[in-house]
Amino acid sequence: MARILAISSHVAYGPVGNSAAVPALQAKGHEVLAIPTIVLSNHPGHGKPAGFRTTSSDLAAILRRATSFAPVDAVMTGYFAAPNQIAEAAKLIAALRAKNSALYVLVDPVMGDGGSLYVPEPVARAIRDRLIPLATCATPNRLELEWLTGWLAGTPGDAVSAARALNIPEVLATSIPAGEGRLASLVITPDGHGEQISDLRASVPHGTGDFLAGAYLAERLERPPVAALARAQQLLDRAIRLSAGSAVLDVAGALRGP
DSSP states (O other): OOEEEEEEEEEEESOOTHHHHHHHHHHTTOEEEEEEEEEEEEOGGGSOOOEEEOOHHHHHHHHHHHTSSSOOOEEEEOOOSSHHHHHHHHHHHHHHHHHOTTOEEEEOOOOEETTEESSOHHHHHHIIIIIGGGOSEEOOBHHHHHHHHSOOOSSHHHHHHHHHHTOSSEEEEEEEEOSTTEEEEEEEETTEEEEEEEEOOSOOOBTHHHHHHHHHHHHHTTSOHHHHHHHHHHHHHHHHHHTTTOSBOOHHHHHHOO
16 A cells, blocks of 8 residues: 655544545555644534644745655645745645655645635745646636636537647546536546546535545556546445535445445
């Protein structure tokens, strides 16, 4: 199994960020070094949270020390609270890749949804300019893909073209309209693409994107992109189904099995 560095938010109530992604990685037996960019009592969607942001100097020190004990096979990044955090993460990733050219880097560009950014634009620009160029794979939703590329992604075909404009080896694009009442998740590589279609739901709990990114990485380290997406999408669909009527994504239930 792999050793994975996961840099994102930590939320105590309601799995999002690392709280959603890390269990999916651990369920496949991977060792995870989970580093928080921010620690919150709950997602803001459940009310005003209590918590604190990790300073860039503390983040840099934690990253250096946590990765000093043994080699890292993969890195996953998610939510960042400030551009200087992103700068420190980018430095660390570049240093790890200098030691291991096979390092797999998944960048989940957590920036926005529903038609607008929910992070400050300097954070979004830093993700685009500092992290995306380091990515083996990026996992944007429709809004994020369009913001990163300036291309429309209103259909699966448009999303494939936009993803290739990122000029990275692999893109997992989510929440792409695929006809009346349907959404597509597509994995795009230079050689082709595969897609999974799901029904459009009126509402889903927070954390679905984080969970899918973690589940995809967990599978991707063992199998090709299209097969990894199929297995990860099945897991996400199960989590959403088990969460029906709840505002909290049932990560634990999904990982226990059908």
